[in-house]
Amino acid sequence: MSVINEENVRGGGGEQLFKDINAEDDELEPTIVESLCMHCYKDGSTRLLLTKIPFFKEIIISSFSCPHCNWTNTEIQSAGRIQDQGVLYTLKVTSKSDLNREVVKSDSATTRIPELEFEIPAFTQKGALSTIEGLLDRAVAGLEQDQVLRRIQDPEVAAQLDEFIEKLKALKNVESEFSFVIDDPSGNSFIENPLAPQQDPDLTVTRYRRSEAQNSVLGIQEEDPEPELEHPGFVESLKxxxxxxxxxCPECNAPAHTNMKLVQIPHFKEVIIMATNCDSCGHRTNEVKSGGATEEQGTKITLNIAQPIDMSRDLLKSETCSVEIPELDFELGMAALAGKFTTVEGLLKDIKDLVMKNPFTCGDSAVSERGDKLRAFAHKMDAIISGELKARLVLDDPAGNSYIQNICAPDADPQMETEKYTRSYDQNEELGLNDMRTENYQQEEP
Known part of the structure; x- marks a missing residue:
């Protein structure tokens, strides 16, 4: 690891530090700063590239080299904000092709292989942009680093490590199925889905709310509890x-303003609409939160898109809602898109943009076959939006806080089917309802 003078990498004069990757941009050149080599303690050089990746926003790519001892070190650091939720990726590695999946592992992520009871704790390695095979090789290299000295000082421990290293190396042959788990409370890690935009049956993505201990490790200060409202009519005035x-601003971190409005949706419930506009970089974002409680039952809404007027239906997708388009074999899990209050057309366009702008499916690393699949998917999405292709839009919300406008209200809509269902134990667990007690929760005095 090298020691870098922080003042050498600060921007001045209002210049944009993080620039988009563009092969034709001559200004996208790394910054070279003089650094101290921690191997021979002589002067080396560090090359810094501050750039933006659409999925990960700002990142810092650094590469250190020492001309005296030829020691090198490369790493990637996230310069963007910590996400609202942590993320847990669980991949079942069943073939050698799975070892080629691209992985972004931040320094706050914990990597596990349950079959070997192997774990790389958070903050013990620097962030890396690699593959599953690359992370396995990195783990093997770390274990082999001091084996020569260890065989002299403690032969028994060295022999046990040699045996374990052989097990790690054998995983690359994929003779048997094993699990690869990345748990990142910052939400900035990623494992590639080669089947995108379709769901990957071997990859499970779970987003969760961080604990107080995880917030403390990430350096996030807990917000003060909101004071209780003294006057019940205060809520009415918010409308x-x-x-x-x-x-x-989530993009440039400049001071911005967020507008919040309480809105009553006809024939549904109250929602909170939040919108942020940044005057510095022009970034805009909006999000919708449910203003009511979690319903007793989940809701599954199926809309048959058959007429152009269906595109203009109002639609509320909560952050706990998953989206499915059976005709395209497409499924979008909960928390992949934030809560939105839009139209059917707006939601379809957001889904198309989310899939097509993912750099791991359409960037320089994408294979031609995958690009053809995505272009076919985009063509079918355009056909649905234009009315050339009929399809079904399914919103499955276990919290029951999603909605599609009924244009025949208060009568039943023949093109829309709404189903109420009882949530499973796993759905209640994901919503945090299994451990929630609202009655008789106070301990009785002895």
Whole structure:
């Protein structure tokens, strides 16, 4: 690891530090700073590239080299914000092709292989942009680093490590199925889905709320609890006001304003619409939160898109809602898109943009076959939006807080089917309802 003078990498004069990757941009050149080599303690050089990846936003790629001892070190660091939720990736490696999946592992991520009871704790390795095979090779190299000295000082431990290293190397032959798990409370890690935009049956992605201990490790300060409202009529007054509060832009971190409005959706319930506009970089974002409680039952809404008027139906997708288009074999899990209050057309366009702008499916690393599949998917999405192709849109919300406008209200809509169902134990667990007690929760005095 090299020691870098922080003042050498600061931007001045209002210049944009993080630039988009563009092969034709001559200005996208690394910054070279003089650094101390921690191997021979002589002067070396570090090349820094501050760039933006659409999925990971800002990142810092650094490469150190020492001309005296020829020691090198490369790493990747996330310069973007910590995500609202942590993420847990579980991949079943069943073939050698799975070893070629691209992986982004941040320094706050924990890597596990349950079959070997092997774990790489968080903050013990620097962030890396690699593959499954590359991370296995990195783990083997770390274990073999001091084996020569260990065989002299403690032969018994060295022999046990040699045996374990052989097991790690044997995983690359994929003679038997094993699991590869990445648990990142910052939410900035990623495992490639080669079947995108379809769901990968071997890859499970779970987003979760961080614990207080994880927030403390990440350096996030807990917000103070909101004071109780003294007057019940205060909520009623919010319906006629737009609240404005200060925040930071999620793209450039400049001071910005967020507007919040409480809106009543006809024949449904209250929702909270939040919109952030940044005057510095022009970034805009909006999100919808449910203003009510979690319903007693989940809701599954199926809309048959058959007429152009169906594209203009109002639609509310909560953050706990998954989206499915059976005609395209497409499924979008919960939390992949934030809560949205839009139209059917708006949701379909957002899904198309989310799939097509993912750099791991359409970037320089994408294979031609995958690009053909995505272009075919985009063509079918355009056909659905234009009315050339009939399809079904399915919203499955276990919290029951999603909605599609019924244009025949208060009568039943022949093109739309709404089903209420009882949530499973796993769905209640994901919503945090299994351990929630709202009655008789106070301990009785002895």
């Amino acid at each position: 006629n006001e737009v609240l404005v509060f200060n925040t930071n």
